[in-house]
Amino acid sequence: MKTYYMDPRSGSCRRVSTVIGTLDIEVEEIFVDLLQGGNRTSEFLKVNPNAMVPVLKDGETVLWEASAIMIYLCEQHGPTELWPEGEPRYDVMKWMFWAGEHFRISAPIYFEENVIAPLMGKQPDSTRLAEAERRIDRFAPILEAELETRDFICGPAPTLADLDLAAVVSQMPRSRVPYDKFPNMVKWVTRLEDKIPAWKHTGAELDRKMTESLNAARAQTAAE
Ligand SMILES: N[C@@H](CCC(=O)N[C@@H](CS)C(=O)NCC(=O)O)C(=O)O
Structure with missing residues (x-):
C-alpha cells in the first residue's frame, strides 16, 4: 500500500490528491499538520528533509515534489490522458x-x-x-x-x-x-x-x- 503524507490545505498536495482521486488509486493518507509544525518533527524530516508535503512512499521508493509524484502515479496506473505518451x-x-x-x-x-x-x-x-x-x-x-x-x-x-x-x-x-x-x-x-x-x-x-x-x-x- 502506498503511503501519502499530506495536508489538505496545501495547493501542492491538491495536485497529487487530484491524480489519486481521478485514477482511483488506493493510498494510506497520513495527515501532516503544517500549521502545527507536523512537517518539522524528526520522524517526518527523515521522510522529507525539506520539511514539505506532499510525499509519497511506495515500498523502497520515497518521492517528494508533487510533479514527480503525479508522474509516478500515472505511470504506475497505466495509460491516462493526464500523462499522454509519445510526442x-x-x-x-x-x-x-x-x-x-x-x-x-x-x-x-x-x-x-x-x-x-x-x-x-x-x-x-x-x-x-x-x-x-x-x-x-x-x-x-x-x-x-x-x-x-x-x-x-x-x-x-x-x-x-x-x-x-x-x-x-x-x-x-x-x-x-x-x-x-x-x-x-x-x-x-x-x-x-x-x-x-x-x-x-x-x-x-x-x-x-x-x-x-x-x-x-x-x-x-x-x-x-
Ligand atoms: N516544490 C514542492 C513544494 C511543496 C510545498 O511548497 N509544500 C508546502 C505546502 S504547499 C509545505 O509543505 N510547506 C511547509 C514549509 O515550507 O515549511 C512541490 O511541488 O511539491
Whole structure:
C-alpha cells in the first residue's frame, strides 16, 4: 500500500490528491499538520528533509515534489490522458517545468504576505509583493495568450500540466493573487473544475479546511 503524507490545505498536495482521486488509486493518507509544525518533527524530516508535503512512499521508493509524484502515479496506473505518451508528452513536460520554474513562484509570496503575515501581527512586505507582481506580469500573459486558442494548455483534454499551472489559484481569493485580470485564465480554471471532479472536490476541501484553520487562529490571537 502506498503511503501519502499530506495536508489538505496545501495547493501542492491538491495536485497529487487530484491524480489519486481521478485514477482511483488506493493510498494510506497520513495527515501532516503544517500549521502545527507536523512537517518539522524528526520522524517526518527523515521522510522529507525539506520539511514539505506532499510525499509519497511506495515500498523502497520515497518521492517528494508533487510533479514527480503525479508522474509516478500515472505511470504506475497505466495509460491516462493526464500523462499522454509519445510526442505530446514533451509539451506536457515543458509546461510542468515552466510552472515550477516561473509561474508558481509568485502565488506562495502572496499567501505568505497577505494571509500569514497579518496572522502573525506583521505588515505585508510590499517589496516582496511588488516582485511577485512583476513576475506575474511577465509570465501570466504568456499563459493567457496560449489559452486563447485551446481549452487546456496542451490541447482539448486536461493533463498534469494544467494541474501544475492551476495550483496557483488554490488559495484564492484570500491570497489576493491578481489573476482575475486574465479572462482566459479565469475561464480555464472553471473549465478544469468542470472536467476533473477531483480538482473541484480537492479545491472545495482545501478552501473549507483553510478557512476553518484561519478562523481558529484569528480567534486564538484575539483571545490572547
Ligand atoms: N516544490 C514542492 C513544494 C511543496 C510545498 O511548497 N509544500 C508546502 C505546502 S504547499 C509545505 O509543505 N510547506 C511547509 C514549509 O515550507 O515549511 C512541490 O511541488 O511539491
